[in-house]
Amino acid sequence: MxxxxxxxxxxxxxxxxxxxxxxxxxxxxxxxxxxxxxxxxxxxxxxxxxxxxxxxxxxxxxxxxxxxxxxxxxxxxxxxxxxxxxxxGLTQDWPVVIVGIGNLGAALAGYGGFASRGFRVAALIDADPAMTGKPVAGIPVQHSDDLEKIISEDGVSIGVIATPAGVAQQVCDRLVAAGVTSILNFAPTVLSVPDGVDVRKVDLSIELQILAFHEQRKAGEESSAEEGPEALAEPEPAAAVVAPAPRGTTGTTGRKGPDGDVPAVMPA
Amino acid sequence: MxxxxxxxxxxxxxxxxxxxxxxxxxxxxxxxxxxxxxxxxxxxxxxxxxxxxxxxxxxxxxxxxxxxxxxxxxxxxxxxxxxxxxxxGLTQDWPVVIVGIGNLGAALAGYGGFASRGFRVAALIDADPAMTGKPVAGIPVQHSDDLEKIISEDGVSIGVIATPAGVAQQVCDRLVAAGVTSILNFAPTVLSVPDGVDVRKVDLSIELQILAFHEQRKAGEESSAEEGPEALAEPEPAAAVVAPAPRGTTGTTGRKGPDGDVPAVMPA
DNA sequence: CCATCTTTGTGCACGCGTTCACAAAGACAT
DNA sequence: ATGTCTTTGTGAACGCGTGCACAAAGATGG
The missing domain is CATH 1.10.10.10 (Winged helix-like DNA-binding domain superfamily/Winged helix DNA-binding domain)
Incomplete structure (x- = not known):
């Protein structure tokens, strides 16, 4: 994790x-x-x-x-x-900012678990001007231009990133530069931060893929006992009928659309 | 090896x-x-x-x-x-059901990362009759009464639980009984499942608490270098003078006190 | 065909985390 | 007090995961 x-x-x-x-x-x-x-x-x-x-x-x-x-x-x-x-450290108050108020950011803002554990949503930040001022979960969204000011004024040290993957690193950099030293990242990207800054990631897509792996393994064991031995998982080196042969150009890569650009929702 | x-x-x-x-x-x-x-x-x-x-x-x-x-x-x-x-196992199609269409469930339903990786939202399920039929992310919500039918008809083996903690175990039991063998749990509860069923949990609150721990440790190191040595977290065996004394009947346990720390703790 | 250079694949050692199993510490009854 | 009974706290063994360091494999150039 x-x-x-x-x-x-x-x-x-x-x-x-x-x-x-x-x-x-x-x-x-x-x-x-x-x-x-x-x-x-x-x-x-x-x-x-x-x-x-x-x-x-x-x-x-x-x-x-x-x-x-x-x-x-x-x-x-x-x-x-x-x-x-x-x-x-729950005996003290931890102001938290959530950056990226899309579906996920909004859901997080409304999550009751925050307040009850010593965590307080100090601000909701989004880059979309249309969102500015609009209340989400009772808290007005502020524009990302004021990110630095918000962080320093409230002494925020924990930031939650719920933006699209494309801008996550930029947001991260700004948060860190402004003084945030702990980040919870929901964007499907590897964030690089300087020493002293902690980053934890929550990634729905990864979790599902791990489950799929085990699911496939379960299915494979069952069927392989009585069914064809090479039903699913056959790592035969030459069996790459469908697999792109080494050196193959971008052939069947057509299905990657909603990956790195996923709007404000969850990890990819 | x-x-x-x-x-x-x-x-x-x-x-x-x-x-x-x-x-x-x-x-x-x-x-x-x-x-x-x-x-x-x-x-x-x-x-x-x-x-x-x-x-x-x-x-x-x-x-x-x-x-x-x-x-x-x-x-x-x-x-x-x-x-x-x-x-x-991403070369095959994995139908997934999301149970509990609240803020989080809705955000998950709208997550683009599903489709792009072989995961398909087969159904959205909620116990609230008012939600039934209402489209979320383009998919009509179905009532939980039909959970078993949905699972078996679509051959769903992966379930996502985004319900309140109180009903998570019940939902889990029904999913498992209906044939689901992999569960991604977003509810803040420990789910118990029979052998052969995989459960992975995503817990925002836990992640934040872990960050808070490190955050406090960072702050403690800084200040302890020049400030009072027993500022915040000093687990000295004898320092427990202030904390609620063990054995003291639940009476006035809420005490605390050496240096600023809030009363008891928090609710659920 | 041989020399050189690049990068993989992995044997090995180390450290963290888990689990077992039990002695020590106390509560409680007599 | 003393003995018994319960449950903690932990020493030690074990297994997994990580990272180093290097030999082998193969590309590339002469």
């Missing part, structure tokens, strides 16, 4: 593996649910089940935060909620 | 590490872009740069697919596009 940039020197900054950090929000969500039901304590076994992970892993994850449990009893729900929230 | 086995490329199915599969779509995207520019061949170095990965990693990834490159030259773009597409 994480983007290629940011490496983990490991030598720097104390502990907390990246994999653990990625699971903390999951634990927090499960704990919050328990908290609402006024459940006082929970064992690693129960919480692990609720979060969909292995209990040993959960205990090890928590051990990086400290010894917050009580042997023979479990973990105090409220206490853990507080500790994890603090560790994740 | 290569455990003395004859010189068998071991290119066979079962291989392909998960990490590699997750990167194939990235390579494919970069290759497609090159293809559109009619670039005939590309070296691992160039392609790796375009995909945002290390060239050694890219070569190793490709080695799992087979030896599709030419030493001294590089990889044939068209040929690779075909091979990766085939490996990912």
């Amino acid at each position: 994480a983007t290629g940039r940011t490496h983990r020197p490991a030598t720097r900054s104390r502990g907390i593996p990246e994999a653990t950090v990625a699971r903390l929000p999951l634990y927090l969500r499960a704990l919050t649910a328990l908290s609402e039901r006024s459940v006082p304590t929970v064992s690693s076994e129960e919480l692990a089940a609720a979060a969909g992970v292995n209990s040993a892993k959960l205990r090890k994850d928590f051990s990086y935060l400290g010894s917050y449990g009580t042997r023979g009893v479990g973990y105090d729900v409220e206490y853990l909620v507080y500790q994890i929230s603090r560790e994740l | 290569a455990t003395g086995r004859t010189h068998r490329p071991a290119t066979r199915s079962r291989g392909i590490p998960e990490a590699t599969v997750a990167r194939l779509p990235l390579y494919l995207r970069a290759l497609t872009a090159l293809s559109e520019r009619s670039v005939p061949t590309v070296s691992s170095e160039e392609l790796a740069a375009a995909a945002g990965v290390n060239s050694a990693k890219l070569r190793k990834d490709f080695s799992y697919l087979g030896s599709y490159g030419t030493r001294g030259v590089g990889y044939d773009v068209e040929y690779l596009v075909y091979q990766i597409s085939r490996e990912l």
Whole structure:
């Protein structure tokens, strides 16, 4: 999930593996649910089940935060909620700007998950003059000319890019130059950023393709057991009947239209 | 691999590490872009740069697919596009249903990336009767009562859940029971499914929380260098003086306090 | 046909993440 | 207090993924 940039020197900054950090929000969500039901304590076994992970892993994850449990009893729900929230930095307010108010940007703007977790939509930005001033999810869209001003005035450090792929890098550069140091990218592009800036990407298309891979593998196993052995996945080097032969010019490449130009929607 | 086995490329199915599969779509995207520019061949170095990965990693990834490159030259773009597409199962049509046509579901429905990669939106499903029949992105929404029928008639094996968290598991169960074996979940919930069913989740809230963690760490490092050492995140074992004490019955747990941090935490 | 130069394919080592299994820490009952 | 019982916290082993470094393969030029 994480983007290629940011490496983990490991030598720097104390502990907390990246994999653990990625699971903390999951634990927090499960704990919050328990908290609402006024459940006082929970064992690693129960919480692990609720979060969909292995209990040993959960205990090890928590051990990086400290010894917050009580042997023979479990973990105090409220206490853990507080500790994890603090560790994740959710005890403070994080203003966020969303750039690119198309279908997706608008959906994100209206997403309730923002406000409830300490994240506040500080501004919606779009390059289309026709959008300027128009309220989306109760927030008026501002023009991208004011991007820098908005970022600095509100002290925004987290930016969400929901623009078409074509302009994502430019937007990214401007955000970074203006002071943003964390970016959540929904555009189907690899963003390059300077050291010190974190980028995470959410890519629908990639997720679907990964599912398709597994789906095909499942189908292939079934049929190959009784059906023709070379039904689908046959990596025969010479079987390239349809495959463009090496050196072939742009022959059957006709179907790439909606790829790099996808309007404001989702990852491609 | 290569455990003395004859010189068998071991290119066979079962291989392909998960990490590699997750990167194939990235390579494919970069290759497609090159293809559109009619670039005939590309070296691992160039392609790796375009995909945002290390060239050694890219070569190793490709080695799992087979030896599709030419030493001294590089990889044939068209040929690779075909091979990766085939490996990912993109040479066939994948009907997909989207359940939950709210802001997000509608945005997903309008996403152009679907069609361009072999994914076809077979149906949009929502539980709200008021939505039934209403066209979204050119496709009429169908009522969830017909979910099973839609799945089986179109032979849908991939489902996208964009419903509220509360009903996600129910929807998931129905999809699985109807024959769906791959699910892309946008609802903030842990879905439990039987073996053989793949689930991938996309969670905006989690991504933001991970960014917040790193953001806080960056800020903490800066200030701790010259400012008070216990400014923000100091998981010192003894520093828990302020946080809600474990064991203290749920009474007045909402306490907090050393240096500015908000009360308890947040709702769901 | 041989020399040289480029780029792939991969053996190997290292580090992170996962899992097991168990000793230690406490709660609780007697 | 002492013993028993539950559950945490973690040492250690293992496996996967990453990146290095280089030999082999093949193109290219003489």
